[in-house]
Amino acid sequence: xxxxHPKLSLTPRDVFKLFNDAPFGLxxxxxxxxxxxxxxxxxxxxxxVDISIAPTCSCGNLNETWSEKRNAENSYQGFQxxxxxxxxxxxxxxxxxxxxxxxFNDVRFSWIKxxxxxxxxxxxxxxxxxxxxVGCGKDAAMDWYSFCREVCYDVVFQMDMCIGGGLHVEIDExxxxxxxxxxxxxxxxxxxxxxxxxxxxxxxxxxxxxxNRSGNTLWPIIQHxxxxxxxxxxxxxxxxxxxxxxxxxxxxxxxxGTVHGSMNNERLEMYLGEFIYRRHFFKAITNTDKxxxxxxxxxxxxxVREMYPGTQNGGM
Numbered sequence: 001x002x003x004x005h006p007k008l009s010l011t012p013r014d015v016f017k018l019f020n021d022a023p024f025g026l027x028x029x030x031x032x033x034x035x036x037x038x039x040x041x042x043x044x045x046x047x048x049v050d051i052s053i054a055p056t057c058s059c060g061n062l063n064e065t066w067s068e069k070r071n072a073e074n075s076y077q078g079f080q081x082x083x084x085x086x087x088x089x090x091x092x093x094x095x096x097x098x099x100x101x102x103x104f105n106d107v108r109f110s111w112i113k114x115x116x117x118x119x120x121x122x123x124x125x126x127x128x129x130x131x132x133x134v135g136c137g138k139d140a141a142m143d144w145y146s147f148c149r150e151v152c153y154d155v156v157f158q159m160d161m162c163i164g165g166g167l168h169v170e171i172d173e174x175x176x177x178x179x180x181x182x183x184x185x186x187x188x189x190x191x192x193x194x195x196x197x198x199x200x201x202x203x204x205x206x207x208x209x210x211x212n213r214s215g216n217t218l219w220p221i222i223q224h225x226x227x228x229x230x231x232x233x234x235x236x237x238x239x240x241x242x243x244x245x246x247x248x249x250x251x252x253x254x255x256x257g258t259v260h261g262s263m264n265n266e267r268l269e270m271y272l273g274e275f276i277y278r279r280h281f282f283k284a285i286t287n288t289d290k291x292x293x294x295x296x297x298x299x300x301x302x303x304v305r306e307m308y309p310g311t312q313n314g315g316m
Contacts, residue, residue, distance in 0.1 A: 010041035018042075024294030029119055039111035046298075047305050048103050054081055055100075055311045059092050061085035101311040103147075103304050109136060117144040122297050146270065148300075153273030155303050156280070161206050163199040164227040170248040171197040171222060173213050176259055176268075194255075194272065195221060198248050205251060205279055207272050209265070 010032070018024075018032050033042055043049040061083050083092040099105050107114060113134050120130035121144065131141030163169055173195040195218055196207035206225045210217050259271045282296045 007037070008041040008044060009035075009037045010045060012045050015042060015045040019294035019298050021294075024297070026116075026119060026123065029115075033112060033115060036110050036112055039115050042115065043104060043111065046301050048301065048308070049098055050102075050310050051098060055096055057083040057085065057092060057094050057096075059083060059085055059094070061092065096311060099310075101308060103308040105308070109140070113140075114144065117141055118148055118300075119297070121145045121148045122300065149270040149274045151300070151303050151307050152277035153270050154307055156273045156276045159280075161204060161276075161280075162225055162227055163197060163202070163204040163206065166227075167202060168200040169197050169226050170200060171195070171226070172248045173210065173218070174256075176256065192268070196248065196251070197222075197226060198251050200247050203279065203283060205276060207255065207276060209268060209272070 014032065018029065021028075033039055040049075044051060080095045080097045083094045085092045097105070099107070104111060104114065113136050116134045117130060117136070117140075120133065120141075125133070127141045127145050128138055130145070131138045134141065173193055176192045176194055193210050193213060194207050195210045195213070196205060198205040208221065210221070255272075255275055258275055259268065281299050282293075
């Protein structure tokens with residue numbers, strides 16, 4: 001069987017210019033990525049779909065042959081690896097999709113919509129507006145926003161961040177909302193508290209949901225999350241204007257503007273993970289940084305690749 005290589009409409013240079021030429025935004029992205037072939041090419045050049053290494057078949061042979069499922073709705077998604085090993089006169093012919101184990105695995109609609117939704121999430125477009133703009137509906141938009149948050153949460157969870165180290169750290173707790181639920185015929189409410197800290201100089205931060213605000217709950221978190229330096233027990237000192245919690249209180253304001261709507265524990269943790277991720281990886285210091293935000297989006301794509309590496313190193 002002849003090897004079939006997918007056709008690409010974008011070059012590596014096109015992708016480099018897309019992310020590095022200011023300004024980077026929804027408009028400039030739309031001018032460059034205009035159809036599904038462009039979207040597929042972008043997935044290849046950013047490494048979200050890796051066609052450089054063939055996966056290994058369960059029979060032990062390397063899948064070096066391309067084939068294309070002609071009946072696939074999107075022919076670019078239909079490309080697959082096929083085993084060509086012959087055993088006792090029979091060809092193996094086991095197949096695996098090139099998107100298996102990737103961020104694009106089992107995508108049910110146009111790839112360009114996936115890119116557009118991820119970009120809208122990156123620029124914090126309200127999810128309903130994003131669904132309307134992309135033309136996919138609210139539910140699909142919410143799903144892809146959730147996928148992006150899962151990447152953020154996974155990265156932050158693995159970081160296990162510890163802040164401070166000779167710098168000023170402000171810590172505080174805040175009440176996010178009351179979670180209502182039915183208990184028999186009575187409507188009850190559960191208070192949701194989060195505890196967090198921020199390094200005044202580096203802006204590194206952590207937040208986590210806590211069951212209560214007792215010393216037995218908060219002190220172990222401080223010991224784990226803040227480098228063991230001079231821990232102050234009283235952060236607001238009327239005689240010292242440098243000892244305050246202004247920075248963490250501003251952070252709570254930003255967090256409360258992000259976390260809203262109906263929340264269960266898992267969804268709340270995802271939002272908190274996204275909040276910390278954005279502070280750590282998307283922080284823009286100057287106007288130039290804001291104009292060149294394409295490199296921040298590239299950082300996110302790098303983390304997507306790490307979370308969804310594909311099946312090149314696994315079996316079929």
